[in-house]
Amino acid sequence: MVKIGVLALQGAVSEHLHHIEKCGAEAVSVKKPEQLDDLDGLILPGGESTTIRKLMLKYGFLEPIRAFAKKGKALFGTCAGMIILAKDIEGDTEEEESLGLMDVKVRRNSFGRQVDSFEAGLDITGLDAPFPAIFIRAPHILSVNDHVEVLSTCDDRIVAVRQGNLLATSFHPELTDDYRMIGLFVDMAREAKVKA
Numbered sequence: 532m533v534k535i536g537v538l539a540l541q542g543a544v545s546e547h548l549h550h551i552e553k554c555g556a557e558a559v560s561v562k563k564p565e566q567l568d569d570l571d572g573l574i575l576p577g578g579e580s581t582t583i584r585k586l587m588l589k590y591g592f593l594e595p596i597r598a599f600a601k602k603g604k605a606l607f608g609t610c611a612g613m614i615i616l617a618k619d620i621e622g623d624t625e626e627e628e629s630l631g632l633m634d635v636k637v638r639r640n641s642f643g644r645q646v647d648s649f650e651a652g653l654d655i656t657g658l659d660a661p662f663p664a665i666f667i668r669a670p671h672i673l674s675v676n677d678h679v680e681v682l683s684t685c686d687d688r689i690v691a692v693r694q695g696n697l698l699a700t701s702f703h704p705e706l707t708d709d710y711r712m713i714g715l716f717v718d719m720a721r722e723a724k725v726k727a
């Protein structure tokens with residue numbers, strides 16, 4: 532069975548674990564870098580990217596996650612997780628290094644504040660019918676390079692992308708009872724496992 536971890540430093544963890552199990556994979560809450568060793572995929576959840584970055588550095592996650600990605604294992608960043616995956620964060624003033632794995636430039640909080648949270652039915656490449664996407668102080672992607680496939684847009688803004696073994700969405704797929712987005716990711720992890 533494919534084993535998928537959720538980085539459990541801060542943010543929406545339990546909902547992701549539930550989705551992973553619904554998609555027929557084993558779900559693990561990841562609190563220590565050593566736990567990455569026997570995983571096939573890792574989800575970086577939504578939350579507060581500044582806080583998650585600080586905690587990733589504190590607990591020594593940066594290099595182990597980069598090595599994990601380099602091995603071809605699957606990574607999925609949702610909302611704050613998308614920000615952390617991006618190589619370029621617009622106007623970033625944080626001292627802490629970020630993961631910087633995806634060739635995208637991201638803008639934080641580009642859909643307004645918490646009170647402006649909304650749901651939109653999005654067409655997403657790989658899914659047969661619109662997905663109910665929930666946006667909470669969500670980022671969007673300003674630009675991508677040639678290696679990045681745009682999977683979805685919302686109001687002309689890029690909100691879902693894939694670059695090989697890396698997947699990212701501006702929205703929170705785990706906050707609905709539609710399991711197809713995590714399902715897509717579990718399939719990616721399964722494919723990566725077969726390749727390895």
Ligand code: GLN
Pocket residue numbers: 576577578579580581609610611612614639640667668669670
């Ligand atoms: N606005 C948050 C940030 O910049 C992300 C919000 C979320 O993950 N729902 O980190």
